[in-house]
Amino acid sequence: MNTIEALIKPMPGAFYTVIVAYFILMAAIGYYSAKRTDTLREFFVMGGKAGAVVAGIAYFTTQYSMSTFMGCPATCYKVGFAGLTISVPGLVFSMIIPALLIGRKLIKLGHKYHFLTVADYLADRYESTGIRILQAILMILFLIPMMGAQTIGAGIILRTFTGAPEWVGIVTMGLIVIFYCLFGGIRGAMLTDVVQGLLMVATAVVTFIISVRMGGGFEAISRKLFEMNPEYLCHPGVGGIYGWPNYVSMIVLWSFFSIGQPTLFTKFFTMKNYKVMFKAIILGTLGMWLSATLIEWSGVNAIAFIPGLAGKDIDFVVPIILQSGVSPIISSLLIAGIMAAGMSTIDSLLIVSTGGIIRDIYQNVINKGATDAQVLKLSRVFVVLIGLLGIFFGLSRPATIFKVILFAFGGLGIWVAPILLGMYWKGATKHAAIISVIIGEILFVLMTLKYRSWALGFDPLIPAWIVTMIFMIVISFFTPKTSQETLKRHFGAS
Numbered sequence: 283m284n285t286i287e288a289l290i291k292p293m294p295g296a297f298y299t300v301i302v303a304y305f306i307l308m309a310a311i312g313y314y315s316a317k318r319t320d321t322l323r324e325f326f327v328m329g330g331k332a333g334a335v336v337a338g339i340a341y342f343t344t345q346y347s348m349s350t351f352m353g354c355p356a357t358c359y360k361v362g363f364a365g366l367t368i369s370v371p372g373l374v375f376s377m378i379i380p381a382l383l384i385g386r387k388l389i390k391l392g393h394k395y396h397f398l399t400v401a402d403y404l405a406d407r408y409e410s411t412g413i414r415i416l417q418a419i420l421m422i423l424f425l426i427p428m429m430g431a432q433t434i435g436a437g438i439i440l441r442t443f444t445g446a447p448e449w450v451g452i453v454t455m456g457l458i459v460i461f462y463c464l465f466g467g468i469r470g471a472m473l474t475d476v477v478q479g480l481l482m483v484a485t486a487v488v489t490f491i492i493s494v495r496m497g498g499g500f501e502a503i504s505r506k507l508f509e510m511n512p513e514y515l516c517h518p519g520v521g522g523i524y525g526w527p528n529y530v531s532m533i534v535l536w537s538f539f540s541i542g543q544p545t546l547f548t549k550f551f552t553m554k555n556y557k558v559m560f561k562a563i564i565l566g567t568l569g570m571w572l573s574a575t576l577i578e579w580s581g582v583n584a585i586a587f588i589p590g591l592a593g594k595d596i597d598f599v600v601p602i603i604l605q606s607g608v609s610p611i612i613s614s615l616l617i618a619g620i621m622a623a624g625m626s627t628i629d630s631l632l633i634v635s636t637g638g639i640i641r642d643i644y645q646n647v648i649n650k651g652a653t654d655a656q657v658l659k660l661s662r663v664f665v666v667l668i669g670l671l672g673i674f675f676g677l678s679r680p681a682t683i684f685k686v687i688l689f690a691f692g693g694l695g696i697w698v699a700p701i702l703l704g705m706y707w708k709g710a711t712k713h714a715a716i717i718s719v720i721i722g723e724i725l726f727v728l729m730t731l732k733y734r735s736w737a738l739g740f741d742p743l744i745p746a747w748i749v750t751m752i753f754m755i756v757i758s759f760f761t762p763k764t765s766q767e768t769l770k771r772h773f774g775a776s
Contacts, residue, residue: 296610297443297617304618305458307477335565337553339479342377342566342573350574351482351620352435353687355581356596362507362585364519366578368529372536373574377566380541384705385550385559391772392551400544400697401642407704408712409768411647416716417697418642420723421544425635426668428690429456430675432628435597437676439617442601449677455621456673459628460666483573485616489600490576492607493583506586514585527739535688535741539695541702628672636664689730692743696722699750703758708769714757722750 350373358365388403397403400421405414433452440451497503507514518524524532540546553559577600584599591599600620604613640661645652652660699722700715729742737745 293605293610293614294444294446297440297614300611300614300618301621304621335562336476337549337558337562337566339476339565339569342479342569351485351577352438352597352600353431354574354578355584355600356598358578358581359584359588359591359596359599361519361521361523362511362514362516363582364517364524364529366575366582367517368524368532372533374567374571375537376540376546377563377570379537380546381550381559381563384541384547384701385563386556387705388547388550389553389556389559395771397551398548399642400547400701401646404700404704404715405642405646407764407768407772408700408710408715409764410712410716413700413712413716413719414642414646416719418639420697420719421694422635422639422668424690424693425544426671427675427686429628429632429635429669429672430678431686431690433673433676434686436621438597439601439621442598442605443614443617452676453673455628456669456676459632460669479569481618482620483569485604485618485620486573486577486580488608488612488616489580489603490583493580493603496603496607497583497586503583503586507582510585510589514582525739528741531741531744535691535695535743539691539698539743539747542695542697543691544694547701628669632665632669632672635668636661639664639668688741692726692730692741692746693723695743696726696747696750699747699754703751703754705772707758708773709758709763710754711758711761711763713761714754717757718750718754721753722746725749 354365388397391397391403395402395406397406399418401414401417404417405411433456434448436455437448437451440446440454441448494500494503497506504515511520513520513522518526518529550559553562580603581599584603588599588602601617604616607613608616640657644660645657696719699718700710703710704715723746725736726742726746729736729746734742736742
């Protein structure tokens with residue numbers, strides 16, 4: 283069995299040169315964005331003026347995190363092609379499905395009523411301060427682990443390329459993202475996403491080419507995998523991990539349930555209009571398909587020439603491919619693409635989490651008289667505080683990157699029930715939404731942490747969400763209805 287210590291070959295000189303230059307560029311974009319961020323709406327949704335290129339690339343870079351560039355290839359390395367055939371279709375449809383189901387309506391409502399967060403929409407639709415508070419609190423609880431998972435990837439990269447302790451990379455990435463979000467808000471996040479997105483695509487393409495070359499070509503790789511274990515080449519993968527219930531769960535999870543992710547939900551509020559949205563979908567989907575397919579296929583190829591990684595060490599597979607396959611300067615530049623995957627997700631998570639506390643709880647509940655200028659100033663304080671919490675979580679590293687993100691993604695996915703029913707059914711009520719979400723979240727956590735058998739082979743989110751939907755529909759029939767005035771705003775005059 284290979285050990286990480288035996289595989290790592292530090293190259294600190296080239297790595298630090300490239301990464302420092304990259305971080306300076308990100309900071310410069312943050313500084314530029316700060317000059318154009320002087321209102322709360324600019325800080326949280328870019329004033330609703332994002333064009334197709336910025337919106338499309340920002341959407342897919344936010345969806346593509348350390349999970350896509352390190353966690354998913356690591357999972358594919360563990361189970362073989364079965365992992366690749368799950369995550370690719372799931373990720374590709376993660377922009378199309380939300381756009382078709384909720385995007386058009388959110389753009390209209392966001393521009394008309396100046397919604398900035400998920401809770402803004404939910405609180406208005408259900409006429410409820412309670413659901414605003416509940417959504418904000420649960421969102422923060424799940425987003426902080428997701429932020430921490432991104433910093434874990436930075437720690438692994440720094441250890442691979444410099445030999446430095448993982449905590450150094452975790453802290454450094456966290457502080458850099460805090461800096462450019464602190465001043466530039468969502469504009470800084472989305473403009474850096476454009477640079478990061480292009481670099482991510484390049485990294486996926488080159489990593490795939492390197493992995494094929496190092497494996498001796500497609501035929502040699504396939505032959506080697508068959509010799510090692512034929513399960514690498516077929517479903518349900520090594521160890522039977524991806525049987526049909528789990529296979530279906532993963533595809534549905536990454537596509538349909540992205541509707542409940544606040545970082546992706548709020549991207550619709552940033553878009554100028556419907557035409558921009560559809561152009562952004564095409565651009566973003568192409569980026570997702572190309573990047574996901576190639577980077578995760580690289581993880582499968584690596585089984586043939588980097589055998590024996592196990593446990594949390596599987597997260598090192600892509601950095602090791604790059605370190606072994608090209609010159610120090612080129613590999614450092616490409617590894618910046620993976621750093622970009624984490625940074626592009628952290629920045630959006632950070633802005634949305636801050637909105638959950640400052641906009642949804644402070645301005646709308648605690649101090650309704652707070653001006654936008656006061657809220658903007660306080661938002662920057664909380665960017666720092668929440669960012670530090672994400673760093674501390676990353677330092678704890680409780681599991682692999684993929685497992686941490688899967689848990690956080692699932693916890694947020696429960697909210698798809700009140701979002702969809704609120705958008706398409708006039709009969710959905712606030713009491714039903716609050717009660718059903720609480721039940722769904724409790725059930726999800728219990729099945730994830732202790733009672734996995736309750737899920738019947740599916741990901742815990744699937745049965746937990748079905749229960750949430752059932753409770754919400756039933757309870758809605760027995761609780762007070764939403765006022766006609768609010769229904770007209772959301773559904774149009776009857």
